[in-house]
Each structure stands twice: as C-alpha cells, then as structure tokens.
Amino acid sequence: MNTVATAHLAPMLRESFIELPARERARSLLDAGTFRELLGPFDKIESPWLPLQGVVCQADDGCVIARGTIDGEPAVVAAIESAFQGGSIGEVSGSKIAAALELALRDCERGKIVRPVVLFETGGVRLQEANLGLAVIAEIQAAIVALRRHVPVVGVIAGMVGCFGGMSLAAALCSYLVVTKQGRLGMNGPEVIEQEAGIDELDASDRRRVWQLIGGEQRAATALADQLVDDDADAVRIAVRSAFEQGVPAAHRSEQVDVFLNRLAQIDPASVTPESMRDVFNRHGQTESRKEQA
Structure with a gap:
C-alpha cells in the first residue's frame, strides 16, 4: 500500500478509547498479554445495598481492577465503568479501588515499585450508598497521597461521563492527569449546578458552554x-x-496551594469566562516558569 493511501486510512484505523468498556480500557493500557483481572465478574463481589432498593446489581459493581505491566514494569489499573449507575462509587466498587492502591503501596514500601493508573469515569458517590461511598472515596484519596511519595499516580479522564464529586478530588490528587477534549472535570456536574444555583448560573443543556468551562x-x-x-x-x-x-x-498540584490561590485571586467570580480563566492561568504559568528558569 502506498504512503498516501496509508495516510488517508490512518484516522480510520484509530481505536476510540472512549467507546471501549472499562475492562478493555484497562487492557489497552497494559502490555499485550499481561492483563489479569482481580475480583472479576465470576467472583460475584456485588453491592449488598442495591437490591434492597430495587436496583439490579452488576457482578463487578462497575469497577475493573487489573494487574499487568506497563513498559515491562508491574502495574495496576483501576477502571470505572460508566455504563453501570453512571460510574458512581459505592461500597464495593470504591473498596476495590482503595484496596488495589493500598496493595500497590505495600509493594512500593517494600521496594517493589508498582505503577498505578486510575481511569475516572464517574459522577461521584452512589446516592444509594451515600455514606459508605463517601467513606471509601476518602480511603481512595488517602491511598493516592501515600502512593505518590513512591511512584507517580496517573489518572485518565476520557469521557463521556467525566469526573465529578469526591472523585474529582481524587483525580486532582494524582501526580499526572491525562484528558481528552470529550472528558470533563468538576466538583459539581452541570445538572447539579443548574439545580442548586439556577439556570442563570449555568444552563446544563448548553453543551458547548459546559465543555468550554470544564471540558x-x-x-x-x-x-x-x-x-x-x-x-x-x-x-x-x-x-x-x-x-x-x-x-x-x-x-x-495539590501541594501548590499558594500558587493556585494567587491565580484564583485574579478571577472575578461574578464574570468568570473560559477566556478569563485561560488568560490568568497562562499568564501566571509563564511568569512562574520564567522564575524557575532564572
């Protein structure tokens, strides 16, 4: 096949990461042939609370934990499945993530570095398991902070659900965060903001505006x-x-409190625009970069 024809076919040969289910997302990040799932569907670790509220369970509770290697190095990937309950975090799914990170931490403390990756696709805590979900999200956050002293913790927000609620804080604690244009990140989702603050604050149906602000x-x-x-x-x-x-x-990022407070001080909350945010953050980022180089 000639080069020109190959170039035209290249976009067609791409595999959408967003369209992959959580299990395949995790598999795609690991070295070929190294994917090994922990507490998978056949282990039937399900939520004990959802059936009590008339909600059909999923055998893996919407969370895939996989071990394998990345560039030959031991790795663990926690992938949240947005197709189940909007990727919400309950007692079981959250405990799977927290335990996976804690086991990676134990290995790191013993000198065996494990590369941790979290694939965020979640609206936050599962309302049917609110207190239990919130408690386990705190465990996830604590595990990330402890782990990142030994190894980078990498988060990925691809889309289309995005990352909101307490899990947005977990994402912010990651050493590095990889995003696509389709992904979204915010403490509260657009629908919640509209419901609590009114449509004048944010019209959740204005998709272009939403992505301009939190995409x-x-x-x-x-x-x-x-x-x-x-x-x-x-x-x-x-x-x-x-x-x-x-x-x-x-x-x-979470250790640079003064840096971000200084940037936020330049923003007028009454007239926040995507452009004003970029202007302030880019201007201050360039200034800080010049100071570091000096």
Whole structure:
C-alpha cells in the first residue's frame, strides 16, 4: 500500500478509547498479554445495598481492577465503568479501588515499585450508598497521597461521563492527569449546578458552554490537567507511559496551594469566562516558569 493511501486510512484505523468498556480500557493500557483481572465478574463481589432498593446489581459493581505491566514494569489499573449507575462509587466498587492502591503501596514500601493508573469515569458517590461511598472515596484519596511519595499516580479522564464529586478530588490528587477534549472535570456536574444555583448560573443543556468551562481542553489549558490527547487508545497509552517516565513531580498540584490561590485571586467570580480563566492561568504559568528558569 502506498504512503498516501496509508495516510488517508490512518484516522480510520484509530481505536476510540472512549467507546471501549472499562475492562478493555484497562487492557489497552497494559502490555499485550499481561492483563489479569482481580475480583472479576465470576467472583460475584456485588453491592449488598442495591437490591434492597430495587436496583439490579452488576457482578463487578462497575469497577475493573487489573494487574499487568506497563513498559515491562508491574502495574495496576483501576477502571470505572460508566455504563453501570453512571460510574458512581459505592461500597464495593470504591473498596476495590482503595484496596488495589493500598496493595500497590505495600509493594512500593517494600521496594517493589508498582505503577498505578486510575481511569475516572464517574459522577461521584452512589446516592444509594451515600455514606459508605463517601467513606471509601476518602480511603481512595488517602491511598493516592501515600502512593505518590513512591511512584507517580496517573489518572485518565476520557469521557463521556467525566469526573465529578469526591472523585474529582481524587483525580486532582494524582501526580499526572491525562484528558481528552470529550472528558470533563468538576466538583459539581452541570445538572447539579443548574439545580442548586439556577439556570442563570449555568444552563446544563448548553453543551458547548459546559465543555468550554470544564471540558478537557479547558482543564489542560488552565493547568488542572497535564496532557490533552485525542480520543485514541494508542494516544492514551503513550500519554500514560510518558507520565511514568517523568517520575514523581517535585511538587504535586495539590501541594501548590499558594500558587493556585494567587491565580484564583485574579478571577472575578461574578464574570468568570473560559477566556478569563485561560488568560490568568497562562499568564501566571509563564511568569512562574520564567522564575524557575532564572
């Protein structure tokens, strides 16, 4: 096949990462042939609370935990399935993620480095298991903070659900965050903001506006995510591997409190626009970069 024909076919050969279910997303990040699932569907670790409320369970509770290798190094991937209960975190799914990260931490403390990846696709805590879900999300956050002292913790937000609620805080704690344009990141989802603050604050049906404010491209442009990639399984895999190659950052995002408070002080809450956010964050980012170089 000639080069011109291959170039035309290249976009067609791409595999959408967003369209993959959680299990296949995890598999695509690991080295070929190394995928091994822990507590999979046949183990039938289900939520004991959903049936009591008339909700049909899923055998893996909407969370896939996989061990394998990334570039030959031991790795663990926690992938949230958006197709089940909107990726919401309950007692079982959250405990699977927390336990996987805690086991990786135990290995790291013993000198065996395990590369942890979390694929966020969640609206936050599962309302049917609210208190239990919130408690386990706190465990996930604590595990991320402990792990990132030894190894980068990489998060991925691809789409279409995005990452909201307590899990948005977990994403913010990651050493590196990879996003696509289709992904979204925010403490509260658009529907919640409209419901609580009114449509004048945010029209959740205005999809263009929503993505301008909290979409992956905007989050990367305002330093709340580290790498913007196309919706392509190969691109996501390369970005994740690149993040681990960078090593543990000198200062994690959540440790740069004064930096972000200084930036936020330049924003007028009464007239926040995507452009004003980019202007302030880019201007201050460039200033800080020049100071570091000096």
